[in-house]
Amino acid sequence: MTELDLAGQGVATLETAPTRYVEGHGIRFAYRRLGPATGTPLILLQHFSGNIDAWDPVVVNALATDRPVIAFDNAGVGRSTGQTPDNVAAMAKDALAFINLLGLSEVDLLGFSLGGCVAQLIAAEQEQLVRKLILVGTAPKGGEEHLLAVLQEAFSQTDAPDPRLPLFFTKSSASRSSGLAFLKRTKLREDDRDTDNGPAVTDPQAKALITWCATPDPEHSILRAILQPTLVVSGSHDTMLPANNAYAMFKELSNAQLILYPDSGHGALFQYPEMFVSHVRTFLEAPPATA
Amino acid sequence: MTELDLAGQGVATLETAPTRYVEGHGIRFAYRRLGPATGTPLILLQHFSGNIDAWDPVVVNALATDRPVIAFDNAGVGRSTGQTPDNVAAMAKDALAFINLLGLSEVDLLGFSLGGCVAQLIAAEQEQLVRKLILVGTAPKGGEEHLLAVLQEAFSQTDAPDPRLPLFFTKSSASRSSGLAFLKRTKLREDDRDTDNGPAVTDPQAKALITWCATPDPEHSILRAILQPTLVVSGSHDTMLPANNAYAMFKELSNAQLILYPDSGHGALFQYPEMFVSHVRTFLEAPPATA
Numbered sequence: 001m002t003e004l005d006l007a008g009q010g011v012a013t014l015e016t017a018p019t020r021y022v023e024g025h026g027i028r029f030a031y032r033r034l035g036p037a038t039g040t041p042l043i044l045l046q047h048f049s050g051n052i053d054a055w056d057p058v059v060v061n062a063l064a065t066d067r068p069v070i071a072f073d074n075a076g077v078g079r080s081t082g083q084t085p086d087n088v089a090a091m092a093k094d095a096l097a098f099i100n101l102l103g104l105s106e107v108d109l110l111g112f113s114l115g116g117c118v119a120q121l122i123a124a125e126q127e128q129l130v131r132k133l134i135l136v137g138t139a140p141k142g143g144e145e146h147l148l149a150v151l152q153e154a155f156s157q158t159d160a161p162d163p164r165l166p167l168f169f170t171k172s173s174a175s176r177s178s179g180l181a182f183l184k185r186t187k188l189r190e191d192d193r194d195t196d197n198g199p200a201v202t203d204p205q206a207k208a209l210i211t212w213c214a215t216p217d218p219e220h221s222i223l224r225a226i227l228q229p230t231l232v233v234s235g236s237h238d239t240m241l242p243a244n245n246a247y248a249m250f251k252e253l254s255n256a257q258l259i260l261y262p263d264s265g266h267g268a269l270f271q272y273p274e275m276f277v278s279h280v281r282t283f284l285e286a287p288p289a290t291a
Numbered sequence: 292m293t294e295l296d297l298a299g300q301g302v303a304t305l306e307t308a309p310t311r312y313v314e315g316h317g318i319r320f321a322y323r324r325l326g327p328a329t330g331t332p333l334i335l336l337q338h339f340s341g342n343i344d345a346w347d348p349v350v351v352n353a354l355a356t357d358r359p360v361i362a363f364d365n366a367g368v369g370r371s372t373g374q375t376p377d378n379v380a381a382m383a384k385d386a387l388a389f390i391n392l393l394g395l396s397e398v399d400l401l402g403f404s405l406g407g408c409v410a411q412l413i414a415a416e417q418e419q420l421v422r423k424l425i426l427v428g429t430a431p432k433g434g435e436e437h438l439l440a441v442l443q444e445a446f447s448q449t450d451a452p453d454p455r456l457p458l459f460f461t462k463s464s465a466s467r468s469s470g471l472a473f474l475k476r477t478k479l480r481e482d483d484r485d486t487d488n489g490p491a492v493t494d495p496q497a498k499a500l501i502t503w504c505a506t507p508d509p510e511h512s513i514l515r516a517i518l519q520p521t522l523v524v525s526g527s528h529d530t531m532l533p534a535n536n537a538y539a540m541f542k543e544l545s546n547a548q549l550i551l552y553p554d555s556g557h558g559a560l561f562q563y564p565e566m567f568v569s570h571v572r573t574f575l576e577a578p579p580a581t582a
Contacts, residue, residue, distance in 0.1 A: 257551065
């Protein structure tokens with residue numbers, strides 16, 4: 001199905017867009033492409049254990065009203081083939097291969113959690129390719145993470161309808177209620193849903209995230225190599241990758257804006273979807289600072 | 292001149308709106324009112340040494356496109372009569388008297404620098420009156436300030452066209468160039484300009500700000516009494532009231548959003564006027580969190 005076919009069918013959404021595939025470097029990548037045919041595409045880099053259908057349709061569809069948005073499964077994840085690597089550098093290499101396979105010469109990156117670590121590396125190494133960077137609920141190399149403790153706590157809550165409820169949201173009724181609404185939205189797509197991930201994905205991903213945070217980077221070499229305008233976003237009470245990471249990244253990055261949301265956890269971007277989209281749009285549309 | 296007369300003349304701006312006066316509590320307050328006649332008014336609380344014409348017309352006029360905006364001189368400042376007090380509590384009392392004199396039953400507050408200290412106190416004490424709170428480039432009680440050192444440094448730069456250039460902006464060419472544009476905008480109004488402030492204003496104001504920061508509030512009693520949704524904004528390199536204050540306030544406030552801007556000083560809101568207005572609007576328009 002071509003872009004024009006899609007246009008003829010009305011606006012494609014995360015729930016309705018066909019999953020497409022592109023192959024190269026020994027990997028067949030699954031992805032969905034939304035939004036207009038022209039403009040700098042925004043590439044979404046997903047969190048630990050997530051697949052394409054783990055994105056919030058409200059966020060993705062709203063972002064795609066005025067720019068191309070591409071959600072994909074990195075190597076080994078969801079319906080992409082290949083092996084999930086156990087380190088962020090290899091994930092960045094795979095993601096870069098995917099971007100190159102699509103023939104894109106300029107992109108914006110939105111990396112959430114583990115995807116934010118991957119996005120940092122790509123931006124640091126690809127100054128020409130990456131125009132702007134959005135880092136959500138993530139950590140710098142050598143940052144603070146509580147992945148295993150938080151996962152253990154979340155999976156012990158057997159009454160939770162989905163581990164993402166305690167993992168991504170706070171215990172307040174407002175946050176919990178936003179969380180339930182988010183979970184409902186991620187289930188809207190019925191046909192052609194992405195494949196859930198098992199230990200072959202989550203084990204190496206957990207190792208990658210933990211190693212990333214356990215490896216000191218006292219000179220902040222990665223953050224300092226990121227020259228692109230960067231928006232750093234975090235929830236006030238992110239138990240997995242605390243907001244202190246966001247503030248620390250803001251201080252080391254040369255051109256960063258920081259936005260922290262109230263009463264929110266790791267999934268702050270899904271708790272305040274309209275506000276998050278407004279902030280992303282304002283950031284992506286801001287003209288470069290002029291001397 | 293009534294609202295209707297003004298409407299007949301087209302849209303009033305900070306540069307063109309007549310200065311009005313309202314009297315009570317022994318003070319004749321000078322103010323300008325912009326924007327539509329209905330809606331929750333946004334009251335602007337000005338920084339140390341500033342008068343009504345020290346606001347950025349681009350920021351104020353843009354905010355006034357969809358809500359009433361009121362800029363005023365607190366007691367003793369600019370063309371308001373009375374004495375400038377040497378403490379934040381008395382300034383809050385005067386500002387509250389002004390709001391009451393206008394007969395307003397619900398307002399949003401935007402407090403910048405010293406005005407942000409005043410706004411904190413009013414919001415903490417007036418839960419019914421204050422709907423939402425915006426704190427820009429300010430400090431909590433017991434916070435960190437470098438007012439005198441920074442003023443001394445700024446006034447030693449005799450080649451600066453205005454002390455606000457080194458006080459409000461960084462040394463980068465982009466920030467400096469935004470600063471020069473801001474200064475030009477504050478001079479656009481020719482007739483009926485506000486009166487500049489001398490030591491009778493700045494001496495007690497300096498004492499108020501320094502005392503506010505020198506008085507510990509280990510229990511964060513003021514911040515914890517603020518229950519309204521609050522937007523905290525700061526520049527990355529504010530030398531007078533550092534961004535650490537903003538992060539500290541964000542952490543203690545029960546319902547705060549934090550936004551920090553890159554490569555910016557005390558006047559971050561005037562360096563990124565369009566972005567700041569977009570962020571303020573998004574914040575003010577967000578519906579209350581629902582349980």
